[in-house]
Amino acid sequence: MKMHTDNDQQTIQYDYIGIGLGPFNLGFACMAAPLDDLKGRIFEQANAFCWHPGMLIEGATLQNPFLGDLVSMADPTSPFTYLNFCKQKGRLYQLYIRENFYLGRADFNEYCQWVIQQLDNIDFGHKVMDIRYEEEEGLYRVSGVRTNSHGQQETFCVLTKKLLIGVGSHPQFPSSIADKAQILAHQPNTSLIHSGQYLKHKKPLQECKEITVIGSGQSGAEIFYDLLTSSKDHDYKLNWVTRPARYFQMETAKFALEILTPDYAEYFFGLNEDVKTDILKDHQHLYKGINQKLINDIYDALDENHRYQHCQAQLLPCMEIVDIHFDTQSQQYHLHFKHTQTHVEYLHKTDAVIFATGYKPVLPDFIGGIRDRLQWHEDGSYLPNRNWSVDKNKREVFIQNAGLKGHGITNPDLGMACYRNSRIIFAMTGIDHYPAEASTSFQQYQPHANSGFEEISEATQEQTQAATHSPSYIKREAYA
Numbered sequence: 001m002k003m004h005t006d007n008d009q010q011t012i013q014y015d016y017i018g019i020g021l022g023p024f025n026l027g028f029a030c031m032a033a034p035l036d037d038l039k040g041r042i043f044e045q046a047n048a049f050c051w052h053p054g055m056l057i058e059g060a061t062l063q064n065p066f067l068g069d070l071v072s073m074a075d076p077t078s079p080f081t082y083l084n085f086c087k088q089k090g091r092l093y094q095l096y097i098r099e100n101f102y103l104g105r106a107d108f109n110e111y112c113q114w115v116i117q118q119l120d121n122i123d124f125g126h127k128v129m130d131i132r133y134e135e136e137e138g139l140y141r142v143s144g145v146r147t148n149s150h151g152q153q154e155t156f157c158v159l160t161k162k163l164l165i166g167v168g169s170h171p172q173f174p175s176s177i178a179d180k181a182q183i184l185a186h187q188p189n190t191s192l193i194h195s196g197q198y199l200k201h202k203k204p205l206q207e208c209k210e211i212t213v214i215g216s217g218q219s220g221a222e223i224f225y226d227l228l229t230s231s232k233d234h235d236y237k238l239n240w241v242t243r244p245a246r247y248f249q250m251e252t253a254k255f256a257l258e259i260l261t262p263d264y265a266e267y268f269f270g271l272n273e274d275v276k277t278d279i280l281k282d283h284q285h286l287y288k289g290i291n292q293k294l295i296n297d298i299y300d301a302l303d304e305n306h307r308y309q310h311c312q313a314q315l316l317p318c319m320e321i322v323d324i325h326f327d328t329q330s331q332q333y334h335l336h337f338k339h340t341q342t343h344v345e346y347l348h349k350t351d352a353v354i355f356a357t358g359y360k361p362v363l364p365d366f367i368g369g370i371r372d373r374l375q376w377h378e379d380g381s382y383l384p385n386r387n388w389s390v391d392k393n394k395r396e397v398f399i400q401n402a403g404l405k406g407h408g409i410t411n412p413d414l415g416m417a418c419y420r421n422s423r424i425i426f427a428m429t430g431i432d433h434y435p436a437e438a439s440t441s442f443q444q445y446q447p448h449a450n451s452g453f454e455e456i457s458e459a460t461q462e463q464t465q466a467a468t469h470s471p472s473y474i475k476r477e478a479y480a
Helices: 023-032 082-088 092-098 105-118 175-185 195-206 218-229 254-260 262-269 273-282 292-308 365-373 414-429 458-468
Strands: 002-006 009-019 040-044 061-065 102-104 122-124 126-134 139-147 153-165 169-171 192-194 210-214 237-241 313-316 319-327 332-339 345-350 352-355 359-361 397-399
Touching: 009 023, 009 139, 023 040, 023 105, 023 414, 040 126, 040 153, 061 105, 061 414, 082 092, 082 105, 102 105, 126 153, 126 365, 153 414, 175 192, 175 319, 192 195, 195 218, 195 352, 210 218, 210 345, 218 237, 218 292, 237 345, 254 262, 262 414, 292 313, 319 345, 332 352, 397 414
Parallel strands: 009 040, 009 153, 040 122, 153 397, 192 352, 210 237, 210 352, 237 313
Antiparallel strands: 002 009, 061 102, 126 139, 139 153, 169 359, 319 332, 332 345
């Protein structure tokens, strides 16, 4: 860490500055903390950490086992592991005896908050407003406003060699009604919300006569189950509507989970864009479904509800929302749906709507100052390099969870964050402080050397055809 003089003021220089404190950047802070050759700060504009507070539903779990914590897959000896958290909190034997490897959302949030208390490289109340590249110094100037110890706003400015951007994503509504839904969601006393705001609005929602949940991923399932199991204490009708043809289970077979390994991430990165697009469609069952336990719990709760008639609940697949408006006279939301198989259109009137329709990446405003130094897809999204950098020099600006186009569904996966952070640290320092295993998958996503499968070149193919007089039935593209 160095000090630069600028107009009689000292500007601190760091090796890295991280922007945004989600689990990915928090894991990076843990892994960078013990390294002498990597000193920096993580800036977070909020004044405290709370991970998806609107979805900290009692009993809701993560999709990853506890080993997919902030550090274990890179360094299981780290003091920041979930196992050490349990030990320090006096919960290790309970974890051992319970044999429940999947963390609750609230438990993971508490674990992250505990880790933050052990670190000294995180600054809350720091909002980055602008980033510029200083050509003469070869450094990035990061400036913004922060809240001081007296609760007052003041400016700050630092210099850094590297940037690590992890500002997260924003709530997403179905594209057909996104603009209208955004407007309705920001109305005073609204009963149209995104799932990320669920717990904040839960009590007034339960006072409605009819509630409609849209979206059948894990979040939608958790909200529907929570409302269903608490319906006996209220008097509302409950609808669960989704566009897919069924409420499908997330695939968790072991060979399927090998997709979430470094081996597959490296393979996927090297494919062309058209192939990636087709593969991502095929991978939806790996990250868009519902875990098996929750599906079973929902079915059992529906059966009990049917027997004892606690509330009227119905599930409607194959229903795509195409329009929405709020009727001021009835004080209801009018939802226009189209059945995806029969193409029949329907009008649905409801008192409350919860959109569990995921999140989308959003470019922060401060990117504008360095935009010309970065690489971009044609659609305006980041174009990542193999090491998760997005700058043209391939070693300065790194992005956490830059979408699926670069490294596939490994990007948003909590269990793969350690690997990504280890590669980013390698790129920043030139030293492999956290080397990954030489092989992480039993499957070979394309034949390795000495596998007994030899790539057929055009010359070899012609020689083989001449020797065997066989027709040309092998297309080289299949091996590319």
